[in-house]
Amino acid sequence: MIDIDKIRADTPAASRLAYLHNAGAALMPAPVVTAMKQHIDLESEIGGYAAADREAVRLDAVYGSVARLLNAAPDEIALVENATVAWQMAFYAITFRQGDRILTAEAEYAANYVAFLQVAKRTGAIVDVVPSDASGELDIEALERMIDARVKLIAITWVPTNGGLVNPAAAVGQIARAHGIPYLLDACQAVGQMAVDVEAIGCDMLSATGRKFLRGPRGTGFLYVRRALLQQLEPPMIDHFAAPWVSRDQYRLRDDARRFETWENNYAARLGLGAAVDYALDIGIAPIEQRCHLLADRLRGGLASLRGITIRDLGRRPGAIVSFTMDGHDAGSIVKNAAGAGIIIGASDPASTRIDAEVRALPPLVRASPHYYNTEAEIDRLIELMSDLPPR
Numbered sequence: 331m332i333d334i335d336k337i338r339a340d341t342p343a344a345s346r347l348a349y350l351h352n353a354g355a356a357l358m359p360a361p362v363v364t365a366m367k368q369h370i371d372l373e374s375e376i377g378g379y380a381a382a383d384r385e386a387v388r389l390d391a392v393y394g395s396v397a398r399l400l401n402a403a404p405d406e407i408a409l410v411e412n413a414t415v416a417w418q419m420a421f422y423a424i425t426f427r428q429g430d431r432i433l434t435a436e437a438e439y440a441a442n443y444v445a446f447l448q449v450a451k452r453t454g455a456i457v458d459v460v461p462s463d464a465s466g467e468l469d470i471e472a473l474e475r476m477i478d479a480r481v482k483l484i485a486i487t488w489v490p491t492n493g494g495l496v497n498p499a500a501a502v503g504q505i506a507r508a509h510g511i512p513y514l515l516d517a518c519q520a521v522g523q524m525a526v527d528v529e530a531i532g533c534d535m536l537s538a539t540g541r542k543f544l545r546g547p548r549g550t551g552f553l554y555v556r557r558a559l560l561q562q563l564e565p566p567m568i569d570h571f572a573a574p575w576v577s578r579d580q581y582r583l584r585d586d587a588r589r590f591e592t593w594e595n596n597y598a599a600r601l602g603l604g605a606a607v608d609y610a611l612d613i614g615i616a617p618i619e620q621r622c623h624l625l626a627d628r629l630r631g632g633l634a635s636l637r638g639i640t641i642r643d644l645g646r647r648p649g650a651i652v653s654f655t656m657d658g659h660d661a662g663s664i665v666k667n668a669a670g671a672g673i674i675i676g677a678s679d680p681a682s683t684r685i686d687a688e689v690r691a692l693p694p695l696v697r698a699s700p701h702y703y704n705t706e707a708e709i710d711r712l713i714e715l716m717s718d719l720p721p722r
């Protein structure tokens with residue numbers, strides 16, 4: 331059982347705001363903020379280098395925490411600035427040639443898709459989008475049919491930026507493994523709201539961010555790379571941390587996933603990320619997932635019952651992102667109106683998930699993303715606010 335009172339006491343802003351924007355940037359719990367503040371204080375007292383030395387053990391433990399979260403090993407984790415950098419490091423490490431195929435899904439995130447396009451332009455590789463099934467999830471049978479010897483990479487987004495869809499990441503992993511195709515999973519919107527087990531999923535690379543459902547600081551992210559693949563992946567860019575300069579004409583890449591990092595880091599933010607992961611693990615990912623579903627289902631159900639509202643979430647079992655539109659009201663004005671009432675939600679633009687948006691002819695969507703620290707009363711406040719808006 332989640333101790334909501336304690337968790338809300340750790341989240342002071344929760345007493346002022348109905349904060350339902352956890353897919354944007356969640357509210358950080360007190361231990362995360364404290365970890366960062368203490369390190370900044372230490373840096374100001376003894377200097378940045380000495381502070382990192384003094385906190386070396388705790389800094390190293392962050393790799394262990396992230397590894398535990400993912401059921402991975404610490405040497406398979408790289409800590410970087412955000413999910414995009416994590417994803418780019420993995421993607422651009424793969425060599426593509428003319429005619430190689432990249433398979434992705436309709437809900438792919440814009441940052442990833444433009445990188446596919448760039449590589450396609452540079453190399454002649456082909457980007458193929460796996461269609462969705464009737465529920466809106468990536469169609470596993472279609473994926474299986476699309477596999478051939480030219481498929482060099484399967485890269486999909488697990489939970490898209492624009493809604494509650496949860497793509498069948500583990501079923502994709504089975505196909506990738508069966509055919510020996512590298513599998514890069516964007517888990518940015520999944521970590522922190524649901525169980526993420528790289529063994530169960532069967533992905534070879536996974537990227538995620540700290541600030542969303544993990545409740546970590548902004549400017550943090552991480553990359554997982556399966557040990558078996560690590561040695562084959564040369565990072566697209568290196569420095570002398572990733573690859574020590576061992577003789578005048580030679581560098582030697584690190585053996586571990588830190589070959590995807592650089593030397594300089596925001597150590598306060600790293601400690602904040604570690605504290606966020608530990609906080610989630612202490613609560614337990616299973617109860618977090620359960621409560622996320624409870625609150626999101628309540629919100630989805632309540633909104634669906636209102637005239638003029640269309641729920642836009644796809645998939646058999648949507649997660650903690652609730653996307654919707656309301657006739658006669660644009661997403662931006664709904665977000666603004668809610669903020670005026672102390673309810674924080676966001677919007678998602680079609681350009682963030684262009685393929686899905688085109689397939690479904692989507693306008694900008696309102697995106698409300700509850701988390702385990704929210705209450706039923708907060709969910710109901712948003713439903714009530716929306717019920718007060720006149721349908722046009």
Ligand SMILES: Cc1ncc(COP(=O)(O)O)c(C=O)c1O
Pocket residue numbers: 412413414415439441487489490491516518519538539540550551
């Ligand atoms: C699905 C998805 N992938 C990747 C990202 C990028 O994450 P970051 O902003 O940490 O680079 C986002 C951000 O919204 C996202 O929604």
